[in-house]
Amino acid sequence: MLQQDCFKRNWLQKTGEPLRSFCVNTPTADLPTQLIETLISMGNERDAQAKAKYLQALPGGYGEGDQFVGVRVPAIRSLAREAKKQATLDDAAVLLDHEIHEVRLLGAVLLVELFKPARPTRTPSSNCFWPS
Numbered sequence: 448m449l450q451q452d453c454f455k456r457n458w459l460q461k462t463g464e465p466l467r468s469f470c471v472n473t474p475t476a477d478l479p480t481q482l483i484e485t486l487i488s489m490g491n492e493r494d495a496q497a498k499a500k501y502l503q504a505l506p507g508g509y510g511e512g513d514q515f516v517g518v519r520v521p522a523i524r525s526l527a528r529e530a531k532k533q534a535t536l537d538d539a540a541v542l543l544d545h546e547i548h549e550v551r552l553l554g555a556v557l558l559v560e561l562f563k564p565a566r567p568t569r570t571p572s573s574n575c576f577w578p579s
Contacts, residue, residue, distance in 0.1 A: 479541040482530055483550055486523070490516030490549075498548070510548070518549045527556040534561060 495517030502510035530538075534557055542554030 478530065478534060478538050482526065482538075482542065482553060483545065483547075485526065486518055486549055486553060487516050487547075489518045489522055489526075491519075492517060494519065502548070513548045514546055515548050520552070523549060523553050524556055527553055527560050530557060531560040536561070 495515040498515045498517065499505075499510070499513070502508075502513060502515075504510040504513045504515065536558075539554045539557045539561065542550050542557060545551055545554070
């Protein structure tokens with residue numbers, strides 16, 4: 448709820464008009480939509496321009512046609528870790544098919560998080576080098 452209030456405040460400061468119909472954390476919105484809107488709200492124009500230049504998002508370049516919002520990778524990773532608790536493979540597929548570069552990256556990181564094995568608990572009996 449705190450993130451939603453912060454986003455509403457930022458929207459009001461940027462545009463000067465109250466946020467009426469759009470909310471990041473609405474219960475009716477599906478998870479990919481929530482993640483996309485959260486990611487867009489985290490964007491930074493300067494970082495977006497730097498990423499577009501680095502990935503050659505110009506005609507004839509490597510990333511031609513890509514759109515960037517300017518979210519850094521550590522923030523995307525933490526968002527994926529939070530989302531993995533309720534995400535499905537279909538949610539990741541929706542993210543991977545988006546036109547914004549960082550949203551596709553979020554989909555890829557979310558897949559890694561979904562398939563990451565749980566850490567086993569270390570006990571003396573499970574360690575083959577533990578002295579008997």
